[in-house]
Amino acid sequence: MSKLIIAIPSKGRLQENTHDFFGRAGLKVEQPGGARNYRGAIKGLDNVEIAFLSASEIARSLADGSVHFGITGLDLVHENITDPQNTVHIVTPLGFGSADVVVAVPKAWIDVETMADLSDVASDFRNRHGRRLRVATKYVNLTRSFFARYGIADYRIVESAGATEGAPAAGSAELIVDITTTGSTLHANNLKILSDGVMLKSQANLVASLSADWSATALAAARSILDRVAAEETARGVKLVKAVVHDRTQALRAVSQIGAIQRFSDINDAHHVSVLCPKDAVADCAELLIGEGAETVTVETLDYVFTKENRLFTPLKEKVGG
Ligand SMILES: Nc1ncnc2c1ncn2[C@@H]1O[C@H](COP(=O)(O)OP(=O)(O)OP(=O)(O)O)[C@@H](O)[C@H]1O
Ligand SMILES: O=P(O)(O)OC[C@H]1O[C@H](OP(=O)(O)OP(=O)(O)O)[C@H](O)[C@@H]1O
Ligand SMILES: [Mg+2]
Incomplete structure (x- = not known):
């Protein structure tokens, strides 16, 4: 009877968004004993335990299998996990914590715009100064493989x-590799990103460990969580569109062209249409339905769309479910 353990950021910039993410899925994270207690729970889900860790510890815990799920940045997954392909499974990106890992050099280096330029500078530098160019970073592994x-x-x-951005001005390195979102820290330190120097585009992800103990209990709990997460994600991308038309079959055929799908059919009703329509196609859908005789078309926002087939759980189960 081993529980599902989910690691979530205990501090820092991913923390608040993580709570919002669970909240949207209708899951309430409880931290009994307050911010200093590093174990918590999800209200109503007895087989789930929450571990509050720092974002980089989360990546390491996913690698060693001490947690089943974790929320952390893709940058930390690639920096802290040796063989991410075979060690973890990316369940879904979460749409927050966006940042790029970049190679940045002093703006004063006017001849250096690309990695190829940097390569030339590196050889020159060694010949001229008798020592190697220094790169300040905490992304040691990402830097090594990108430079290679x-x-x-x-x-x-x-x-x-x-x-890290202070290193060139302080004289402890010539250039840096670091994460940036708005670019203001780089700018304030007179650094520029090389044109092909974006090593990784990162954001927060829900990540699963492939080496954790995926007991039947843990898998069942994962399914409950992913049902809610997928239902909320799906709901966010669609609207429920309703109308009364001349001929339902014909109207459905028309709106199916723009991706709207009938979900709830009543075979005795030849006139009511109620379709799930991609959010961006709602106005086109309404126009088509009016063309099919509708006087009024109403559009509703949905909280959840649960489906029997779960596109987040199925690929995970294939990898860990035996
Ligand atoms: N502008 C940004 N700067 C740094 N990290 C960012 C930024 N935007 C998003 N992130 C993400 O936040 C995560 C880092 O979060 P945080 O700083 O709380 O953790 P941490 O520094 O690894 O913690 P610790 O160093 O204590 O282990 C990374 O995954 C990163 O991708
Ligand atoms: O491009 P920007 O929007 O300016 O953001 C980038 C800066 O934010 C992060 O630092 P953070 O505030 O997390 O401090 P840390 O270095 O202690 O992690 C990161 O290390 C950069 O320094
Ligand atoms: Mg930080």
């Missing part, structure tokens, strides 16, 4: 624990 891809070997990594 561009054939750059003449550099040395200076591990940074924070305020």
Whole structure:
């Protein structure tokens, strides 16, 4: 009877959005004993335990299998997990925590715009100064593999624990690899991103561990959670469109062209149409229905659309369900 363990950020910029994400799915995260208690629960789901960890610890816990699910940035997944392909499964991106991991150099380096330029500078630098170019970063693994891809070997990594953008001005490195969202920290430190220097586009993801103990209990709890998550995601992308038309079959044929689908059919009713329509196609759908004789078309927002087939759970089960 091993419970499903979900690791969520205990602090930092992903924390608040994570609570909102669970809230939208109708799941209430409870932290008995307040912010200093590192174990919690989800209201009404007895087989789920919450572990509050830092975003980077979450990536490591997914790798070692001590948690089943975790919410963390894709950057941390790729930096902290050796073989992410075979170690974790990305369940779904969450639409928050967007940031790019980038290579940035001083703006004063006017001749350096690309990774190829940087490669030239790196060789020159070594010849001229008798030491290697220094790159300040906490993304050591991402940097090594990205630089290797561009054939750059003449550099040395200076591990940074924070305020990485300050390293060039402080004289502790020539350039940096760090994460950026608005670009204002880079700008404030007179740094520019190389044109092909975006190493990774990151955002927060719901990630599953492939090495955790996926007991029947844990899998069942995962299904309950993913049912709610998928139902909310689906609902956010569609609207419920209703109308009374001359000929239902004909109207459905027309709106199916723009992706609207009949979900709730009453074979005795030849005139009522009620379809789930992609959010962006609602106005076109209404126009088509009016063309099919509707006087009025109403559009409703839905909270959840549950379906028997769960597009988030099925791929996970295939990987861990035996
Ligand atoms: N502008 C940003 N700067 C840094 N991280 C960001 C930014 N936007 C989103 N993120 C995401 O937030 C996560 C980092 O969160 P946070 O800073 O709370 O964790 P952390 O620094 O790894 O924690 P700790 O260092 O204590 O382990 C990363 O996954 C990153 O992708
Ligand atoms: O492009 P911007 O919008 O300016 O954001 C990027 C900055 O934000 C992060 O630092 P954070 O505030 O998380 O501090 P940290 O270095 O202690 O993690 C990151 O390390 C950058 O320094
Ligand atoms: Mg941080």
